[in-house]
Every structure is written in structure tokens, then in C-alpha cells.
Amino acid sequence: MKQTFKKRLKKGVFYLILLFIILFVFRIIYGYTEYPNNNIQESDLFFQEITSTRVNYASKKYKINTVSNNAPAVIDVDQKYEKIATVNTKSSEFEREKEILDKEIKRQGAIIQFEQNSGNKGYRRLQLLIGVQPEKFESLYDSLSKIGKVQSKEITKKDKTNEYKQLNAKKESLLKIRTSLIELKSKGGKIEEYINLENRILSIEEELQGLGVQLGNYDEENEFCTIKFSLIEGTENKIGLMHRIKVALGWTVSTYLQLIVILFFIAGFVYLALLILDKLNLFNSIIKNLKD
CATH class of the missing domain: 1.10.287 (Helix Hairpins)
Known part of the structure; x- marks a missing residue:
């Protein structure tokens, strides 16, 4: 025992x-x-403010094998997407790291779309929004991840194909409405009706211009992926x-x-529950014997 x-x-x-x-x-x-996560929240706020005014899109063309009418078929797909990387780094050698950064951006043929320099010596901060060609995205991302001591990094990719199609559909619809209104205007009528038609046509023209700017972001010559990069001066966290x-x-x-x-209380609760069940079984057994 x-x-x-x-x-x-x-x-x-x-x-x-x-x-x-x-x-x-x-x-x-x-x-x-x-x-x-020191200083990362401040960088996130900065990038949120500027990305609301600047977006980069890229496209990827590929084929999908499928079956149509019981026969094999190939579908051409033109995907539009937005790819964003975020790299937050910290370094005690700010000037040297900045030179490496500038050389790497030039070497990859990327462009700086937004730049902010702030802080006094010893507490400087450099924040960049970089546009890079899709085929060079991974290479530049890996290079920038080796600058200073990385505090955080991530990559996100969002499909924008449906949004692109919706913009095109809206543009086609507005073009048809504008054509119809111009035809109505040529038929003549009251001056008030003519003025209303002119105002409506002008409103549609403004909408088309806005759509043109949005669709222009998807043009092949404007295709970029985005890297948000911040370099903070300071002692690396060791x-x-x-x-x-x-x-x-x-x-x-x-x-x-x-x-x-927690385990003690759980064991105590289980023990009490079993004890109560045992007493109930004993009580039921005694009542059964008395009836017999």
C-alpha cells in the first residue's frame, strides 16, 4: 500500500x-x-494617412484549364491586385543605413512616392512609401529587411479584380447615358429642359473624369507594388x-x-460532485430496501 x-x-x-x-x-x-513594438504605432498612423491618397495596383495574367460543353477549355484571367509590405527597422547607425537604403532603391529601379524626415540627431525617423515593379517586389523587400534591426514586418495582398470590373461597368453605363442625353439635346425643346440636360451631361462628365483617374491607377504603365518602410534612429533592442x-x-x-x-478548485469541485452523487445513490438504495 x-x-x-x-x-x-x-x-x-x-x-x-x-x-x-x-x-x-x-x-x-x-x-x-x-x-x-516601440514607435510602430506612430509609423502605422503616418502610413494610414498617406495611403488614403495614393494606391498602387498590379496585374497578373494566367490561364485556367476548365471544361465547357463537355470539352476542355482554357480561360484567360487578368487579375488585378494590391500588394503591400510593411518594414519597421531601428538602427544606431542611421546615416550608414540611410545610404544603403538609397542605393538599394536606385538599384531596384523603385520610386519614392512619399518621404518624411523628422526628429533631431539621435532620435531621427525616416518614413518612406516606395513603389516598386511587381517582379522586383520580393527582392527589394528582402533587401530592406536586412537594414538595421527589424522591429516588425508583414506582407498583405488583396484581390482588386471585382473592383476594377465594377469601375469599368460604371464607366460604360455613364457613357451610354451621356450619349442618350446628347441625342435628346439635339431634338430641341424648352430652354429649361435644355439647361437641365446640359447640367446632367456636365455632372456625368465629372463622374467620368473621376472614374478615369481611378482606372488610371490600374494601367500597365502605372503598375507598382507598395513597400512602407520606416527607419528609426536609436539603440537596437538587445x-x-x-x-x-x-x-x-x-x-x-x-x-x-x-x-x-485552478486545477485544485476543479479537482475539489469534481470530488464534491462525486461525493454528492454517491450519497444520492446510497439514499436511493436505502429507500428501495425499505420498499422491499
């Missing part, structure tokens, strides 16, 4: 120690993979091993104790 109890005790202690080690290792790994161990140990102890308390 004592040997069985000792085995169970050793087994329970082993699992408790294993749980502690798993939590500790998890926190250490998390500390190495998580990027600090966290020592002992500090990581200290933080991980503190978090592990706190989380471990919370889990133990």
Missing part, C-alpha cells in the same frame, strides 16, 4: 515539474520570437540571456501557481 502511494506521489511530482519546465521553455522561446531567464522565470512561477490553483 505504501509502495503504491509512493509511486503515485513520484508520478504526480514528475508531472508537476514537467509542467513547470514546459511553461518556462515556452516563455523563453516566445521572448526570442516576439518583436518589440536583451541579455540572464534578463530573459529572469523574466521567463517570473512569468512561469506566476502562471504555474495560477494553473495549480
Whole structure:
């Protein structure tokens, strides 16, 4: 009996120690993979403001094999999409990194669409909105990710094919309406009706001009992908091993104790529930014996 109890005790202690080690290792790994988010929110606000006034689109043409009328067919697809990368970096060698950045942008044939320089020496910040040809997007993104110490980075891609088709459909509809109104104007009529037709035609012309600007962003000669890049001057975030161990140990102890308390209450609740069920079964058994 004592040997069985000792085995169970050793087994329970082993699992408790294993749980502690798993939590500790998890926190250490998390500390190495998580990027600090200092100054990132300010960069995001800047890019949100300028991207509302400037968009870049690209296209990709490919074929899809399908079946039409029980016969194989090939469909040509012209996809329109928006691809945006965001790279936030930090460096204590601001001037040197900026020179590398300028050379890389020129080498890839990219263009700077927006630029903002701010801050005094030691606290400078450079933020760029870069337009790059789709085929050079990945190459430039990889190069910029090697500048300074990366604080955060991501790539997003959105399909814009339906929006492009809707703009074209709206343009065709407005052209037909304008043609009809011009024909009505040639038939003559009252002066008021003529003025109303002129105003309506003018309104449609303005809408067509707006659509022309929007559709112009999709033209092949204007095809670009976007890279939002920010370079912040400052000491790179370098966290020592002992500090990581200290933080991980503190978090592990706190989380471990919370889990133990939760498990204790769950075990107590289950024990009480089983005890109540056992009492009920005993009570039912006594009533049954009395009836018999």
C-alpha cells in the first residue's frame, strides 16, 4: 500500500515539474520570437494617412484549364491586385543605413512616392512609401529587411479584380447615358429642359473624369507594388540571456501557481460532485430496501 502511494506521489511530482519546465521553455522561446513594438504605432498612423491618397495596383495574367460543353477549355484571367509590405527597422547607425537604403532603391529601379524626415540627431525617423515593379517586389523587400534591426514586418495582398470590373461597368453605363442625353439635346425643346440636360451631361462628365483617374491607377504603365518602410534612429533592442531567464522565470512561477490553483478548485469541485452523487445513490438504495 505504501509502495503504491509512493509511486503515485513520484508520478504526480514528475508531472508537476514537467509542467513547470514546459511553461518556462515556452516563455523563453516566445521572448526570442516576439518583436518589440516601440514607435510602430506612430509609423502605422503616418502610413494610414498617406495611403488614403495614393494606391498602387498590379496585374497578373494566367490561364485556367476548365471544361465547357463537355470539352476542355482554357480561360484567360487578368487579375488585378494590391500588394503591400510593411518594414519597421531601428538602427544606431542611421546615416550608414540611410545610404544603403538609397542605393538599394536606385538599384531596384523603385520610386519614392512619399518621404518624411523628422526628429533631431539621435532620435531621427525616416518614413518612406516606395513603389516598386511587381517582379522586383520580393527582392527589394528582402533587401530592406536586412537594414538595421527589424522591429516588425508583414506582407498583405488583396484581390482588386471585382473592383476594377465594377469601375469599368460604371464607366460604360455613364457613357451610354451621356450619349442618350446628347441625342435628346439635339431634338430641341424648352430652354429649361435644355439647361437641365446640359447640367446632367456636365455632372456625368465629372463622374467620368473621376472614374478615369481611378482606372488610371490600374494601367500597365502605372503598375507598382507598395513597400512602407520606416527607419528609426536609436539603440537596437538587445536583451541579455540572464534578463530573459529572469523574466521567463517570473512569468512561469506566476502562471504555474495560477494553473495549480485552478486545477485544485476543479479537482475539489469534481470530488464534491462525486461525493454528492454517491450519497444520492446510497439514499436511493436505502429507500428501495425499505420498499422491499
